[in-house]
Amino acid sequence: MSYRVQTLRIAFALISLALSTPLLRSDTTTTKERTITKLSENIYEIRHPDAPDTFPQGNTTVIIGDQSVLVVDSCLLPSAARQDIEQIRQWTKKPVTYLVNTHWHFDHTLGNQMYAQAFPGIQIIAQKQTQKIIADFNPGAVARYPTREQRFKKILADGKATDGHTLSEDEKHEYEQALAGLAPVIAEMKTTSQLVPNVTFDRELTIDLGNRPVELKFIGRGNTLGDTVVYLPKDKIVLTGDLVDHPAPYLFGGFPVEQVETLKKLTELDAQTIVPGHGDVLHAKIYIHLLIDFLTAVNTAIEKEVNDGKTLEEVQQSIPKSFDLKTWKQKFVGDDTDDGSFFDQTFAGLVKASYNEIKTR
Numbered sequence: 001m002s003y004r005v006q007t008l009r010i011a012f013a014l015i016s017l018a019l020s021t022p023l024l025r026s027d028t029t030t031t032k033e034r035t036i037t038k039l040s041e042n043i044y045e046i047r048h049p050d051a052p053d054t055f056p057q058g059n060t061t062v063i064i065g066d067q068s069v070l071v072v073d074s075c076l077l078p079s080a081a082r083q084d085i086e087q088i089r090q091w092t093k094k095p096v097t098y099l100v101n102t103h104w105h106f107d108h109t110l111g112n113q114m115y116a117q118a119f120p121g122i123q124i125i126a127q128k129q130t131q132k133i134i135a136d137f138n139p140g141a142v143a144r145y146p147t148r149e150q151r152f153k154k155i156l157a158d159g160k161a162t163d164g165h166t167l168s169e170d171e172k173h174e175y176e177q178a179l180a181g182l183a184p185v186i187a188e189m190k191t192t193s194q195l196v197p198n199v200t201f202d203r204e205l206t207i208d209l210g211n212r213p214v215e216l217k218f219i220g221r222g223n224t225l226g227d228t229v230v231y232l233p234k235d236k237i238v239l240t241g242d243l244v245d246h247p248a249p250y251l252f253g254g255f256p257v258e259q260v261e262t263l264k265k266l267t268e269l270d271a272q273t274i275v276p277g278h279g280d281v282l283h284a285k286i287y288i289h290l291l292i293d294f295l296t297a298v299n300t301a302i303e304k305e306v307n308d309g310k311t312l313e314e315v316q317q318s319i320p321k322s323f324d325l326k327t328w329k330q331k332f333v334g335d336d337t338d339d340g341s342f343f344d345q346t347f348a349g350l351v352k353a354s355y356n357e358i359k360t361r
Contacts, residue, residue, distance in 0.1 A: 027247045027280040029333075029342045031056065034080075036087070037281050040235045042212075044091065045275050048080050052181030053148075054174070058108035058277050060084055061239050063232065064091060065209020070098040072230050072239050073277075074111030077185070078192045081111030085118045095119050098207060100216060101126040101197055102241025102277065103224040104133040106141060112195035125205070126197035127218045129226030138194040146186045152179055219266065222259030223250065223277075231269055238271035246279030248332050248342050249291055252349035257357045260295045263288055294328055295350075302354045312355050319351050 030050060037045045042064035048057035057080060061072040069092060074081050088096060096119045101109045104126075116122055126134065152175050159167050167175070205216040215231040223242040230239040242250050243262065267285050274282040301323050305315045325347060333339035 028336065029248050029278075029339050030054075031278075034083070039237055039273055039275070039281065040232075042091070043232070043235060043237065045281055046084055046087070047280070048075050048077075051077055051185050053178045053185045054181065055185065056107055056278055058105070058242075059275060059279075060111075061230070061275055062088055062091070063209060063212065063214060064094060065212035067094065067210030068097040069094050070100065070207060070209055070214055071096055071115065072100045072275075073102055073108040073241070074099060074115055076107040076110050077188050078111060078114050079188060081114035082118075084111075085114060096122060098122070098209075098214075099124045100228065100230060101130060101134065102228045102230065102239065103226060104130050104138065105224070105242065106138045106194065108241065108277065109134055109138065110142065110189075110192065110194060112197075113192045116195055123199045124195065124197040125199045125201065125216065127216075127226035127228050128200040128202055130224065130228065131197045131200045131226075133225065134194065135196045142189055142194055145189055149179065149182055149186075152182075220258055220262030221255045222262040223254045225255075227262070229266060229269075231271065233270065235273075236271050237273045237275065238266065238269050239275040240266065240277060242277035244274065244276040244282075244288060244291065246276045246282060246287060248339055248346055249294075250278065251295075251346045251353065253353050255357055256295050256350055256354045257299050257361075260292055260299065263292045263295075267292075290331060294332075297328070298323065298347075298350055299354050299358065302351065303358050306355065306358050312352065312359075315355050316348070316351055320347075 031047060032049050034049050035047045037047070039045055039061070044062045046060040046062070048060070050056050055076065057076040058073045060075050062084075063070045063072070069088065071084075071088070075084070085096075096115060099112065099115050099122055101112070101124065112124055116124070155161060155167070156172060156175050156179075161167055161171065201216060201218070203218050207214045207216070213233060215233065217229045217231060218226060219229055221227065227241055227243050229241070229243065232238070243259070243266065267288055272283065274285065274288070276282065301319060302315060305318060310318065329340055329343050333343050
């Protein structure tokens with residue numbers, strides 16, 4: 001298991017139309033550069049480079065109305081959040097009065113404090129379950145972050161990953177890169193703390209920024225307990241958080257059975273532009289339909305195994321052999337080796353999450 005995959009699993013697994021060609025192959029699961037995409041007049045998406053230790057940072061979207069500004073997700077590193085704030089001030093003199101956390105993962109929330117310092121009185125909004133998890137879990141996760149150094153040094157010294165397999169040379173290199181970049185990330189984390197959202201909603205909340213309505217919606221569980229979708233009806237834009245990630249989904253936990261129905265509701269929104277939690281902006285719903293079909297196929301296969309009385313360990317052994325993983329991988333990531341490795345690991349996470357959800361129904 002690579003460092004990058006282990007990092008994602010640690011962060012995301014704690015709460016537990018078929019196409020013949022891959023989609024938008026310019027996108028990858030690794031992000032090296034900061035890019036800005038103008039989605040519509042006065043609406044911008046910022047894609048952040050991975051942190052120096054290769055930890056991914058969530059996308060941020062800036063929505064400017066006639067009266068005020070709303071930001072969706074504050075990313076991971078304080079320095080990246082400050083850079084975003086400087087950019088916002090170049091776009092507008094209006095204040096950021098609202099910040100929305102789409103879900104609890106701290107690569108989408110740790111920048112909250114930077115926004116609160118820059119814009120006193122800002123309202124930080126989250127679905128009520130998301131607020132609770134941010135308050136209960138994130139501070140401890142941030143505090144434990146430095147222990148990665150000791151853990152990864154031991155893995156390199158032993159030459160074995162946490163699941164017991166012998167590290168490949170590529171994996172060793174990834175751990176070495178992670179360790180080389182860990183110190184500046186830890187140093188940044190020491191300058192901030194997880195600021196908890198101070199405004200919550202249950203199912204829906206509409207905010208008018210001045211001639212620009214923004215609808216916050218909880219349409220069902222999927223990647224987490226409280227996934228928020230941000231919908232701009234006038235602009236036909238929807239921001240999904242980690243309900244949708246591209247080019248490979250993040251499926252290291254969550255509720256993959258319920259996620260199918262949540263994604264179907266997502267496709268019912270009149271949106272032509274989709275901003276995923278990670279990855280490039282999408283301009284059609286084809287990828288969401290692919291994700292629905294993939295989750296449905298996996299859930300169906302695992303339900304059969306559960307009905308046959310198999311244990312999780314038995315399913316983890318049998319599904320990779322009986323399920324047509326090669327075809328699905330090709331549809332998502334093509335022949336890219338790094339993306340393919342990531343897809344294998346997200347599939348392993350999906351198998352476990354799907355089994356646990358089906359078993360407890």
